[in-house]
Amino acid sequence: MTSFKIRVPASSANIGPGFDSMGMALNLYLTLDVSPADEWTIEQHSPHLPELASVDDHYIVQVARDVATRWGKALPACHITVRSDIPLARGLGSSAAAIVSGIELANQVCGLSLTREQKLELGTAIEGHPDNIAPALMGGFIIAIGTDRTIDWVQLPSPEVDVVVSIPGDALETKTARNVLPGAYPMERAASASAVSNVLVASLASGDYELAGRMMERDLFHEPYRKDLIPHYDDIRTEAKKHGAYGSVISGAGPTMMSLTPKGTGGVVVSHVEALLPDYQVTLLQMDKSGVVTDENANG
Template sequence: MFVSVPATSANLGPGFDTLGLAVDLRNEIIIKPSKFLSISTHGEGADNPKIKKNTLFLNIFNENYKRLTKRTDNFRFEFHNRIPISRGLGSSSAVIVASLSAAYEAAGVKYTKREILNQALRYESHPDNITPAVMGGFNVACVENGRVYSKKRRLPDYLKAVVVVPNRTISTAKSRTVLPKMYKKEEAVYSLSRSSYMTALFMSESWDLLRIAAKDKLHQSRRMKMMPELFDVQKLALKHGALMSTLSGSGSTFFSLAYEKDAPKIAQSLRSRFPQYRVLILDLDNYGVITKD
């Protein structure tokens, strides 16, 4: 059994906890029946004792496998992690989505992606990362009565993601502490208008207007102050042709969307200015979670 889940970039500027898209940087898990529990971890987190045990994955997998089968069985899990951990690229959501999909596959129970998405909400209350992890593409999502309602737009091949992955983390929990308890009405309207506009631009493929729509007054600049060099990352990416450049999730990764022809120039300028950071050019992903027997 094989499960593959893409990285995601959420918020996308003004789309706080509602907008997200998937990029083709995947965690893959191979699962086989076994006489005893066996775990091997490769790639991101392989040298981290906490990550190496994959506790979150196993807890969710075991809970749901038992719920579906009324049994407790052993498996061999082989993890190949490519999504940077705690960098704002949806590593936790990828684990949640992968473990749920694996549990249904191992149990032999038929399911839909929508069911996986709604189950994932039990472990992650914000839908902006889990939705593109499940569905792929660009997604706008909201939660009503414990269910995720979302709309997806496939992303064209001529667009690329340029991501800057700093060598330091910004924890989601810590980054939320810098956000105010109350916002001014003008700030809320500013970001609401641009989030709505961004959704319309993605749905209509009006890419050249994204720079206007990506501006935000709710969370982005407040979080970026925790790592001030991110302001320079954003400025440089936009200067060299990025269609939009936003904090990925709560950071520390920065996400830029670009035409394919412009991506190498943007990446090179960022590598030259920030040699200590990883700069990746990635395809966008339209498939979301993939499972095979």
């Protein structure tokens, strides 16, 4: 075993009506520097990482050990330095990034030679659905669905847009955001919600971002039920749209809001949302097109 690096991007899921199936990778990263060692040691260098109690309690190590065990391997001791730009419990795929990094850690140190499909199936089994896992693995903009037998997915052409994320200081647990959703939808509402999602996908595929923005903001699956949990939900949508955004949605389960804007205009939206909400972290991002990368390819 030689030293290597793993880098996994953040991700934003749902994108309005793409509930539990649509996600895009973003250029915030979880990074692991891994070296062989006689005993396990982990260093963490980020305010975005949970407090480290012990190696055995570290989620990335737990995932890696579980994957290794499935293949009849023992995970060898490593020294790992962990850094992260991805805020926890903010709807930016921090748990998916940790899962993907754990899978890749086991893959590298145990020589498993896992295929992309195997990694996706493993990650989805742990996370519960593929909307964050798929873009974290493969980058770009992905629509995916998990079945009993396999994960089916399509990678759309990367939209030529800027991405603005408005991140509040307080976290929102996914369980809390799930609990406000209905257990079932009336047929008429489900059909309308599905139609909105279909038009969103078609508009993204055809490059009609104005239409995509309108569809993003017409979700019927989850945003109407979650918006009261999201501070300044309407304020952010209104301010972003006023200054040129195509549309704004809850990122994942929230509380972060994500706005898509014409290429080159995201900075204008950032400045106006920052002025409106000075306590927020408002950041201009781009789509990550690589997904998880290892070794020298992760240094950029």
